[in-house]
Amino acid sequence: MTIRSSSTEFPRAIMHVDGDSFFVSCEIARRPGLRGKPVVTGLERGIASAMSPEAKKAGIHRGMRIGDMRRVCPNVVILPSDYTMYAQYARRMYSIVRKYTDVVEEYSIDECFADLTHSPLATTATGACSYEEIARQIQADLFDSLGITFSLGLSVNKVMAKVASKWNKPNGFTVIGRSSIPDYLKALPVGKIWGIGSSTTMYLKKLGIETTLDLATKDHSWIDDHCDLPVARIYEELRGNKVLELSTDGHDDYASVQRTQTFRPPSGDREFCWSQLSQHVEDACIYLRKDMRTATKVSFFLKTQDFEYLGEEVSLPDATAEPQELLRAVRPRFDVLFVPRLQYRATGITLHGLRSRKIRTVSLFGDSAHLEKASGVTRAIDRLAEKFGRGVVFLGSSLRALRHDAREDARLHAGHGRIRMSTEQRKHFDVIYLGEVR
DNA sequence: TCTGGGGTCCTAGGACCC
DNA sequence: TCTGGGGTCCTAGGACCC
Numbered sequence: 001m002t003i004r005s006s007s008t009e010f011p012r013a014i015m016h017v018d019g020d021s022f023f024v025s026c027e028i029a030r031r032p033g034l035r036g037k038p039v040v041t042g043l044e045r046g047i048a049s050a051m052s053p054e055a056k057k058a059g060i061h062r063g064m065r066i067g068d069m070r071r072v073c074p075n076v077v078i079l080p081s082d083y084t085m086y087a088q089y090a091r092r093m094y095s096i097v098r099k100y101t102d103v104v105e106e107y108s109i110d111e112c113f114a115d116l117t118h119s120p121l122a123t124t125a126t127g128a129c130s131y132e133e134i135a136r137q138i139q140a141d142l143f144d145s146l147g148i149t150f151s152l153g154l155s156v157n158k159v160m161a162k163v164a165s166k167w168n169k170p171n172g173f174t175v176i177g178r179s180s181i182p183d184y185l186k187a188l189p190v191g192k193i194w195g196i197g198s199s200t201t202m203y204l205k206k207l208g209i210e211t212t213l214d215l216a217t218k219d220h221s222w223i224d225d226h227c228d229l230p231v232a233r234i235y236e237e238l239r240g241n242k243v244l245e246l247s248t249d250g251h252d253d254y255a256s257v258q259r260t261q262t263f264r265p266p267s268g269d270r271e272f273c274w275s276q277l278s279q280h281v282e283d284a285c286i287y288l289r290k291d292m293r294t295a296t297k298v299s300f301f302l303k304t305q306d307f308e309y310l311g312e313e314v315s316l317p318d319a320t321a322e323p324q325e326l327l328r329a330v331r332p333r334f335d336v337l338f339v340p341r342l343q344y345r346a347t348g349i350t351l352h353g354l355r356s357r358k359i360r361t362v363s364l365f366g367d368s369a370h371l372e373k374a375s376g377v378t379r380a381i382d383r384l385a386e387k388f389g390r391g392v393v394f395l396g397s398s399l400r401a402l403r404h405d406a407r408e409d410a411r412l413h414a415g416h417g418r419i420r421m422s423t424e425q426r427k428h429f430d431v432i433y434l435g436e437v438r
Numbered sequence: 439t440c441t442g443g444g445g446t447c448c449t450a451g452g453a454c455c456c
Numbered sequence: 457t458c459t460g461g462g463g464t465c466c467t468a469g470g471a472c473c474c
Contacts, residue, residue, distance in 0.1 A: 042442095045443090108445095230471085254446095
């Protein structure tokens with residue numbers, strides 16, 4: 001029995017797990033025939049989002065366009081993203097890590113944090129494993145079970161675990177005990193740290209801070225005088241303390257729902273833009289109703305060709321997940337904000353102030369009779385959607401947006417024999433018209 | 439990377455109240 | 457009627473993440 005992880009080196013043992021080229025890895029795991037080939041996902045956007053190592057070697061990088069990819073790598077396989085499948089792999093990843101500890105934060109579709117400090121394997125009276133041994137077991141288990149490699153980082157808190165997992169990719173394994181932290185921060189540009197973006201990087205640069213160690217070796221009073229709370233927390237973690245907790249709630253208690261879409265070409269057509277918003281509201285409402293939730297606020301925006309945003313937030317008289325209610329509240333504001341001569345490239349909506357439907361109340365001033373009527377129609381829509389798929393039935397106000405989508409899909413997929421339109425996309429043509437919402 | 443879609447958290451400042 | 461101090465709540469907007 002060896003216990004190499006002393007409690008001074010690891011007051012807490014926090015691990016970060018990061019999927020290597022996750023989307024592409026999932027595709028290859030499902031279709032092993034793709035292994036060894038240059039594979040890219042992101043067809044639906046027309047740009048590369050994840051690349052296999054072979055694709056990277058061929059010179060393909062994130063954001064590269066389809067035409068350029070084919071030019072530098074004629075045999076590249078370009079796949080549309082299948083988020084549903086990736087989410088399934090993510091859930092399996094979480095459950096594998098949970099075999100080793102209860103404290104797991106599901107951070108994103110291809111990442112999680114885990115606290116190994118109280119892992120049963122570490123605390124067994126006889127034959128306890130070191131944290132490093134446990135982490136190695138987890139890495140092997142993930143690969144054996146999923147056929148996907150993950151890069152693991154083990155350190156004393158979340159920020160340093162992130163540094164560790166990123167240190168050596170793919171299939172990396174990096175352990176950073178408390179005393180070796182400075183070795184890793186010495187040459188690491190401060191902008192590489194999780195939570196420090198371009199804006200903070202520029203700000204810190206003006207103050208003479210270039211490397212992460214420059215920041216970590218400032219004294220507390222300097223941090224108090226020059227930095228906001230998020231940076232102060234990162235600073236603490238860079239010094240080996242643990243201030244960021246793992247959030248183990250899972251991700252089902254989301255605080256907002258957003259739907260946005262960029263369309264090409266840009267449009268100056270008021271009703272077209274409105275139909276886009278209408279479609280987004282419908283989508284977001286379906287999502288909310290599935291979870292028995294309602295919203296009390298909706299914000300919307302129009303993005304102009306010059307990437308200017310016009311938008312605002314509207315409070316609702318009653319918490320609702322009825323698209324017609326939301327659209328009725330938004331329409332007057334939309335009409336005020338919409339500037340006719342401008343060209344728009346995207347619209348979006350966010351529903352927030354979410355409530356559980358159980359505590360939904362109807363205010364004295366809300367039109368409750370109307371709400372009830374809408375609920376009946378919406379319930380019928382949900383039943384049809386459940387039976388025949390989403391997009392079978394939708395509001396008349398969304399019609400133009402859906403037609404535009406269908407054309408866009410046809411355009412995108414033309415010339416790629418492998419890619420067929422999904423059943424869901426084809427169903428957009430089977431319209432039950434419910435009338436205008438204005 | 440001239441810019442896709444879906445999120446979270448923090449902060450400053452105004453409104454309102456005592 | 458004016459003034460001061462302090463608290464809470466809300467909103468807009470920024471910054472960051474994958």
